Amino acid sequence: MSQAGKTKFQIDLRRHLREHYVNENLTHLICEIAEASKYIIHSISTGELGVAGTSNLYGEQQLALDVLADRILRKRLDHSRVVANMMSEEMDEIIPVSPDCDGKYSVAFDPLDGSSLVDVNLAVGTIVSIFEGCDLLQRGRKQVAAVYILYGPRTTLVYSVGKGVHEFGMNMLREYTLLQENITLEPQGNLYSPGGQRNLYTPGVEAYVQKLEDRGVKLRYSGGFVPDINQVLLKGQGIFFYPHLQNQPQGKLRLLFELSPMAFLIEQAGGAASDGRRPILDLQPEQIHERSPVFIGCKKDVALAEEFIRTLENQEEGPTEKKAKN
Numbered sequence: 001m002s003q004a005g006k007t008k009f010q011i012d013l014r015r016h017l018r019e020h021y022v023n024e025n026l027t028h029l030i031c032e033i034a035e036a037s038k039y040i041i042h043s044i045s046t047g048e049l050g051v052a053g054t055s056n057l058y059g060e061q062q063l064a065l066d067v068l069a070d071r072i073l074r075k076r077l078d079h080s081r082v083v084a085n086m087m088s089e090e091m092d093e094i095i096p097v098s099p100d101c102d103g104k105y106s107v108a109f110d111p112l113d114g115s116s117l118v119d120v121n122l123a124v125g126t127i128v129s130i131f132e133g134c135d136l137l138q139r140g141r142k143q144v145a146a147v148y149i150l151y152g153p154r155t156t157l158v159y160s161v162g163k164g165v166h167e168f169g170m171n172m173l174r175e176y177t178l179l180q181e182n183i184t185l186e187p188q189g190n191l192y193s194p195g196g197q198r199n200l201y202t203p204g205v206e207a208y209v210q211k212l213e214d215r216g217v218k219l220r221y222s223g224g225f226v227p228d229i230n231q232v233l234l235k236g237q238g239i240f241f242y243p244h245l246q247n248q249p250q251g252k253l254r255l256l257f258e259l260s261p262m263a264f265l266i267e268q269a270g271g272a273a274s275d276g277r278r279p280i281l282d283l284q285p286e287q288i289h290e291r292s293p294v295f296i297g298c299k300k301d302v303a304l305a306e307e308f309i310r311t312l313e314n315q316e317e318g319p320t321e322k323k324a325k326n
Protein backbone atom coordinates (compact mmCIF):
# COMPACT_ATOMS: atom_id res chain seq x y z
CA MET A 1 0.00 0.00 0.00
CA SER A 2 1.54 3.35 -0.81
CA GLN A 3 0.26 6.83 -0.09
CA ALA A 4 -1.12 8.79 -3.05
CA GLY A 5 1.69 10.79 -4.64
CA LYS A 6 4.41 8.91 -2.79
CA THR A 7 6.22 5.96 -4.28
CA LYS A 8 6.56 3.05 -1.90
CA PHE A 9 10.34 3.55 -1.87
CA GLN A 10 9.88 6.79 0.09
CA ILE A 11 7.90 5.09 2.84
CA ASP A 12 10.18 4.70 5.84
CA LEU A 13 9.75 2.16 8.59
CA ARG A 14 7.90 4.44 11.04
CA ARG A 15 5.44 5.59 8.37
CA HIS A 16 4.83 2.00 7.28
CA LEU A 17 4.09 0.91 10.85
CA ARG A 18 1.68 3.82 11.27
CA GLU A 19 -0.03 3.06 7.95
CA HIS A 20 -0.61 -0.44 9.31
CA TYR A 21 -2.16 1.03 12.48
CA VAL A 22 0.52 -0.46 14.73
CA ASN A 23 0.15 1.08 18.21
CA GLU A 24 2.56 3.79 19.26
CA ASN A 25 4.51 1.75 21.81
CA LEU A 26 5.13 -1.17 19.43
CA THR A 27 6.00 1.27 16.63
CA HIS A 28 8.50 2.95 18.96
CA LEU A 29 9.97 -0.42 20.00
CA ILE A 30 10.50 -1.65 16.42
CA CYS A 31 12.01 1.72 15.45
CA GLU A 32 14.37 1.55 18.46
CA ILE A 33 15.52 -1.92 17.30
CA ALA A 34 16.12 -0.43 13.84
CA GLU A 35 18.11 2.41 15.42
CA ALA A 36 20.25 -0.07 17.40
CA SER A 37 21.11 -1.88 14.17
CA LYS A 38 22.90 1.23 12.91
CA TYR A 39 25.37 0.99 15.80
CA ILE A 40 25.72 -2.76 15.31
CA ILE A 41 26.61 -2.17 11.65
CA HIS A 42 29.26 0.30 12.79
CA SER A 43 30.70 -2.23 15.25
CA ILE A 44 30.79 -4.95 12.57
CA SER A 45 32.66 -2.75 10.11
CA THR A 46 35.03 -1.14 12.64
CA GLY A 47 34.99 -3.28 15.80
CA GLU A 48 37.81 -5.62 16.67
CA LEU A 49 37.20 -9.29 15.88
CA GLY A 50 38.24 -12.19 18.03
CA VAL A 51 37.12 -13.38 21.44
CA ALA A 52 35.88 -11.24 24.30
CA GLY A 53 37.49 -13.46 26.94
CA THR A 54 34.07 -14.45 28.26
CA SER A 55 31.66 -17.28 27.45
CA ASN A 56 27.88 -17.53 27.33
CA LEU A 57 25.62 -19.98 29.12
CA TYR A 58 26.40 -22.64 26.50
CA GLY A 59 30.09 -22.38 27.30
CA GLU A 60 30.57 -20.88 23.83
CA GLN A 61 33.34 -18.29 23.63
CA GLN A 62 31.71 -14.87 23.25
CA LEU A 63 33.21 -12.92 20.41
CA ALA A 64 33.89 -9.28 21.02
CA LEU A 65 31.16 -8.45 18.50
CA ASP A 66 28.62 -10.70 20.26
CA VAL A 67 29.14 -8.80 23.50
CA LEU A 68 29.17 -5.41 21.77
CA ALA A 69 25.99 -6.08 19.78
CA ASP A 70 24.30 -7.40 22.92
CA ARG A 71 25.22 -4.26 24.86
CA ILE A 72 23.99 -1.97 22.07
CA LEU A 73 20.58 -3.63 21.88
CA ARG A 74 20.25 -4.04 25.65
CA LYS A 75 20.95 -0.32 26.22
CA ARG A 76 18.50 0.73 23.52
CA LEU A 77 15.73 -1.49 24.93
CA ASP A 78 16.51 -0.44 28.50
CA HIS A 79 15.91 3.23 27.66
CA SER A 80 12.96 2.67 25.31
CA ARG A 81 10.35 3.01 28.13
CA VAL A 82 8.23 0.30 26.44
CA VAL A 83 10.08 -2.88 27.52
CA ALA A 84 9.07 -4.95 30.56
CA ASN A 85 11.57 -7.85 30.30
CA MET A 86 14.33 -8.79 27.87
CA MET A 87 16.43 -11.85 27.17
CA SER A 88 19.23 -12.59 24.72
CA GLU A 89 21.44 -15.45 23.62
CA GLU A 90 24.30 -13.71 25.43
CA MET A 91 22.47 -13.40 28.76
CA ASP A 92 22.20 -16.14 31.41
CA GLU A 93 18.73 -15.08 32.54
CA ILE A 94 15.82 -12.77 31.80
CA ILE A 95 16.61 -9.11 32.56
CA PRO A 96 13.71 -7.21 34.18
CA VAL A 97 13.43 -3.64 32.85
CA SER A 98 10.08 -2.49 34.25
CA PRO A 99 7.72 -4.17 36.77
CA ASP A 100 4.79 -2.54 34.98
CA CYS A 101 3.50 -4.77 32.18
CA ASP A 102 0.67 -2.61 30.84
CA GLY A 103 1.38 -1.24 27.37
CA LYS A 104 4.84 -2.78 27.49
CA TYR A 105 6.55 -5.60 25.62
CA SER A 106 8.96 -8.40 26.43
CA VAL A 107 11.75 -8.98 23.94
CA ALA A 108 13.96 -12.00 23.22
CA PHE A 109 16.82 -11.45 20.81
CA ASP A 110 19.92 -12.92 19.24
CA PRO A 111 22.01 -9.75 18.89
CA LEU A 112 24.43 -11.06 16.29
CA ASP A 113 23.52 -14.49 14.98
CA GLY A 114 26.31 -16.14 13.02
CA SER A 115 28.92 -13.78 14.52
CA SER A 116 31.69 -16.30 13.82
CA LEU A 117 31.08 -15.60 10.11
CA VAL A 118 32.09 -11.93 10.40
CA ASP A 119 35.82 -12.69 10.29
CA VAL A 120 35.34 -14.41 6.93
CA ASN A 121 33.14 -11.55 5.76
CA LEU A 122 29.92 -13.52 5.39
CA ALA A 123 26.47 -12.11 6.15
CA VAL A 124 25.16 -12.10 9.75
CA GLY A 125 22.02 -10.82 11.42
CA THR A 126 20.01 -9.71 14.44
CA ILE A 127 16.82 -11.61 15.31
CA VAL A 128 14.12 -10.19 17.62
CA SER A 129 10.95 -11.77 19.04
CA ILE A 130 8.34 -9.52 20.70
CA PHE A 131 5.56 -10.50 23.13
CA GLU A 132 2.97 -8.22 24.72
CA GLY A 133 3.29 -7.84 28.51
CA CYS A 134 5.82 -9.41 30.88
CA ASP A 135 5.89 -13.10 29.95
CA LEU A 136 8.61 -14.37 27.61
CA LEU A 137 8.11 -18.12 28.12
CA GLN A 138 5.12 -18.27 25.77
CA ARG A 139 4.36 -20.27 22.64
CA GLY A 140 5.68 -18.49 19.54
CA ARG A 141 2.12 -18.12 18.26
CA LYS A 142 1.57 -15.51 21.00
CA GLN A 143 4.19 -13.17 19.55
CA VAL A 144 2.88 -9.77 18.45
CA ALA A 145 5.87 -9.05 16.19
CA ALA A 146 9.14 -10.45 14.85
CA VAL A 147 12.02 -8.57 13.24
CA TYR A 148 15.36 -9.44 11.71
CA ILE A 149 18.11 -7.24 10.35
CA LEU A 150 20.49 -8.73 7.80
CA TYR A 151 24.00 -7.25 7.61
CA GLY A 152 25.00 -8.36 4.13
CA PRO A 153 26.12 -6.63 0.93
CA ARG A 154 23.09 -4.45 1.75
CA THR A 155 21.58 -3.92 5.18
CA THR A 156 17.93 -4.90 5.18
CA LEU A 157 15.23 -5.17 7.84
CA VAL A 158 12.25 -7.54 7.67
CA TYR A 159 9.31 -7.33 10.08
CA SER A 160 5.81 -8.56 10.65
CA VAL A 161 3.20 -7.58 13.23
CA GLY A 162 0.88 -10.29 11.97
CA LYS A 163 -0.25 -8.27 8.93
CA GLY A 164 2.12 -9.67 6.30
CA VAL A 165 5.90 -9.63 5.96
CA HIS A 166 7.64 -6.48 4.72
CA GLU A 167 11.23 -5.71 3.71
CA PHE A 168 13.13 -2.42 4.10
CA GLY A 169 16.57 -1.38 2.84
CA MET A 170 18.96 0.99 4.56
CA ASN A 171 19.64 4.02 2.37
CA MET A 172 22.62 6.38 2.25
CA LEU A 173 21.15 8.36 5.15
CA ARG A 174 20.90 5.16 7.21
CA GLU A 175 17.09 5.26 7.04
CA TYR A 176 15.09 2.08 6.40
CA THR A 177 12.82 2.60 3.37
CA LEU A 178 10.29 0.13 1.99
CA LEU A 179 11.55 -2.34 -0.62
CA GLN A 180 8.66 -4.80 -0.78
CA GLU A 181 5.43 -5.62 1.06
CA ASN A 182 3.46 -8.79 1.77
CA ILE A 183 6.22 -11.21 0.77
CA THR A 184 4.85 -14.72 0.11
CA LEU A 185 6.29 -18.22 -0.41
CA GLU A 186 5.41 -20.76 -3.11
CA PRO A 187 3.89 -24.04 -1.86
CA GLN A 188 7.08 -25.92 -2.86
CA GLY A 189 10.65 -24.83 -3.63
CA ASN A 190 13.81 -25.89 -5.43
CA LEU A 191 16.51 -24.96 -2.90
CA TYR A 192 17.42 -26.48 0.44
CA SER A 193 19.62 -25.23 3.24
CA PRO A 194 20.70 -28.28 5.33
CA GLY A 195 22.31 -27.59 8.73
CA GLY A 196 24.26 -30.07 10.83
CA GLN A 197 26.59 -32.90 9.86
CA ARG A 198 24.99 -35.16 7.29
CA ASN A 199 26.66 -38.29 8.71
CA LEU A 200 24.70 -37.61 11.92
CA TYR A 201 21.32 -37.36 10.20
CA THR A 202 18.63 -39.77 11.38
CA PRO A 203 17.05 -42.22 8.85
CA GLY A 204 13.99 -40.05 8.15
CA VAL A 205 16.06 -36.88 7.56
CA GLU A 206 18.60 -38.76 5.41
CA ALA A 207 15.81 -40.18 3.23
CA TYR A 208 14.26 -36.70 3.00
CA VAL A 209 17.51 -35.16 1.74
CA GLN A 210 17.89 -37.99 -0.78
CA LYS A 211 14.37 -37.27 -2.03
CA LEU A 212 15.16 -33.54 -2.43
CA GLU A 213 18.36 -34.31 -4.32
CA ASP A 214 16.54 -36.82 -6.57
CA ARG A 215 14.14 -33.96 -7.35
CA GLY A 216 17.09 -31.80 -8.41
CA VAL A 217 16.69 -29.31 -5.53
CA LYS A 218 19.81 -27.11 -5.18
CA LEU A 219 21.85 -26.84 -1.97
CA ARG A 220 22.33 -23.28 -0.68
CA TYR A 221 23.86 -22.98 2.81
CA SER A 222 25.85 -20.06 4.24
CA GLY A 223 26.09 -21.14 7.89
CA GLY A 224 24.15 -18.02 8.93
CA PHE A 225 20.55 -18.57 10.00
CA VAL A 226 19.46 -15.02 9.07
CA PRO A 227 20.88 -14.94 5.50
CA ASP A 228 19.76 -18.53 4.89
CA ILE A 229 16.17 -17.77 5.97
CA ASN A 230 16.27 -14.44 4.11
CA GLN A 231 17.22 -16.33 0.94
CA VAL A 232 14.15 -18.62 1.27
CA LEU A 233 11.89 -15.65 2.03
CA LEU A 234 13.11 -13.35 -0.76
CA LYS A 235 13.39 -16.06 -3.40
CA GLY A 236 9.85 -16.98 -2.33
CA GLN A 237 10.75 -20.66 -2.09
CA GLY A 238 12.94 -23.28 -0.45
CA ILE A 239 13.49 -24.92 2.92
CA PHE A 240 16.02 -24.48 5.72
CA PHE A 241 16.51 -27.21 8.28
CA TYR A 242 18.74 -27.86 11.26
CA PRO A 243 17.37 -31.25 12.28
CA HIS A 244 17.59 -33.47 15.34
CA LEU A 245 20.91 -35.33 14.98
CA GLN A 246 21.95 -38.76 16.29
CA ASN A 247 24.03 -37.04 18.99
CA GLN A 248 21.90 -33.89 19.36
CA PRO A 249 18.19 -34.82 19.55
CA GLN A 250 17.30 -31.14 20.10
CA GLY A 251 19.32 -29.87 17.14
CA LYS A 252 21.26 -26.62 17.59
CA LEU A 253 19.06 -23.58 17.19
CA ARG A 254 17.36 -21.84 20.12
CA LEU A 255 13.57 -21.75 20.27
CA LEU A 256 12.94 -18.41 21.99
CA PHE A 257 15.14 -15.98 20.05
CA GLU A 258 15.94 -17.79 16.79
CA LEU A 259 13.19 -20.23 15.81
CA SER A 260 10.01 -18.58 17.15
CA PRO A 261 10.59 -15.19 15.45
CA MET A 262 11.62 -16.77 12.15
CA ALA A 263 8.68 -19.20 12.30
CA PHE A 264 6.33 -16.24 12.90
CA LEU A 265 7.69 -14.47 9.80
CA ILE A 266 7.66 -17.55 7.56
CA GLU A 267 4.09 -18.49 8.57
CA GLN A 268 3.05 -14.88 7.89
CA ALA A 269 4.53 -15.35 4.40
CA GLY A 270 2.39 -18.48 3.86
CA GLY A 271 5.11 -20.99 4.73
CA ALA A 272 5.49 -23.45 7.61
CA ALA A 273 7.95 -24.18 10.43
CA SER A 274 8.08 -27.50 12.28
CA ASP A 275 10.28 -29.36 14.77
CA GLY A 276 9.79 -32.40 12.53
CA ARG A 277 6.45 -33.31 14.09
CA ARG A 278 4.72 -30.14 15.31
CA PRO A 279 4.58 -26.43 14.38
CA ILE A 280 7.41 -24.47 16.02
CA LEU A 281 4.88 -21.79 17.02
CA ASP A 282 2.93 -24.34 19.09
CA LEU A 283 5.92 -25.45 21.19
CA GLN A 284 5.69 -24.34 24.82
CA PRO A 285 9.21 -23.33 25.95
CA GLU A 286 10.06 -24.74 29.40
CA GLN A 287 13.28 -22.79 29.83
CA ILE A 288 14.76 -19.73 28.13
CA HIS A 289 17.66 -21.36 26.29
CA GLU A 290 15.72 -24.34 24.96
CA ARG A 291 16.77 -25.70 21.56
CA SER A 292 14.62 -27.40 18.95
CA PRO A 293 15.09 -29.14 15.62
CA VAL A 294 13.65 -27.02 12.81
CA PHE A 295 12.33 -27.48 9.25
CA ILE A 296 11.20 -24.08 7.93
CA GLY A 297 10.12 -22.80 4.50
CA CYS A 298 7.62 -23.86 1.82
CA LYS A 299 4.62 -25.70 3.24
CA LYS A 300 4.92 -28.77 1.02
CA ASP A 301 8.64 -29.12 1.71
CA VAL A 302 8.07 -28.98 5.46
CA ALA A 303 5.17 -31.48 5.23
CA LEU A 304 7.37 -33.88 3.23
CA ALA A 305 10.07 -33.74 5.95
CA GLU A 306 7.43 -34.53 8.60
CA GLU A 307 6.17 -37.45 6.51
CA PHE A 308 9.64 -39.02 6.19
CA ILE A 309 10.27 -38.59 9.92
CA ARG A 310 6.84 -40.00 10.80
CA THR A 311 7.21 -43.09 8.62
CA LEU A 312 10.92 -43.87 9.11
CA GLU A 313 11.65 -42.91 12.73
CA ASN A 314 10.55 -44.29 16.05
CA GLN A 315 7.05 -42.93 16.57
CA GLU A 316 7.19 -42.82 20.36
CA GLU A 317 10.44 -40.97 20.51
CA GLY A 318 9.99 -37.61 18.78
CA PRO A 319 12.60 -34.89 19.52
CA THR A 320 10.29 -33.50 22.19
CA GLU A 321 9.72 -36.91 23.79
CA LYS A 322 13.50 -37.52 23.75
CA LYS A 323 14.01 -34.20 25.54
CA ALA A 324 11.64 -35.29 28.28
CA LYS A 325 13.97 -38.24 28.95
CA ASN A 326 17.20 -36.21 29.22
Ligand code: AFP
Nearest residue numbers: 113114115116117195196223224225
Ligand atom coordinates in the same frame (compact mmCIF):
# COMPACT_ATOMS: atom_id res chain seq x y z
P1 AFP B 1 27.15 -19.01 15.51
O1 AFP B 1 26.28 -17.88 15.99
O2 AFP B 1 27.85 -19.74 16.62
O3 AFP B 1 28.05 -18.63 14.38
O4 AFP B 1 26.16 -20.13 14.91
C1 AFP B 1 25.31 -19.71 13.88
C2 AFP B 1 24.11 -20.61 13.98
O5 AFP B 1 23.57 -20.55 15.26
C3 AFP B 1 23.07 -20.24 12.92
O6 AFP B 1 23.21 -18.92 12.50
C4 AFP B 1 23.35 -21.20 11.78
O7 AFP B 1 22.20 -21.54 11.05
C5 AFP B 1 23.93 -22.41 12.49
O8 AFP B 1 24.50 -21.95 13.70
C6 AFP B 1 25.03 -23.05 11.67
O9 AFP B 1 25.48 -24.14 12.42
P2 AFP B 1 26.61 -25.07 11.77
O10 AFP B 1 27.86 -24.24 11.80
O11 AFP B 1 26.66 -26.27 12.69
O12 AFP B 1 26.18 -25.41 10.38
